[in-house]
Amino acid sequence: MTDVAETVTSSKTTVVTAATEKKYITFEATVSKDQTVTLGDLSDILAAALFKKSDGSAVDFTEATNIITITEDPCSSVPIVGFAYGT
Secondary structure (H helix, E strand, O other): OOEEOOEEEEEEEEEEEOOEEEEEEEEEEEEOOOOEEEOOOOOOEEEEEEEEOOOOOEOOEEEEOOEEEEOOOOOOOEEEEEEEEEO
């Protein structure tokens, strides 16, 4: 697997309670099947969504901690935009 660098286009922290903060980020990357995107702004992804920039269709993926793995098949050098929420 190859880790792909993402370009963070937006990052925002929200205070849920006095002791709990959550972060929302948007990012762009060009990905292929079985590549990973490590979101350095987050330590744990709670929810995420990925979309192809070409037509807006969803991209299949799995996530663990702050790493997204592309499972979309076929998928080769596809520019995407992503949204993630976490800590």
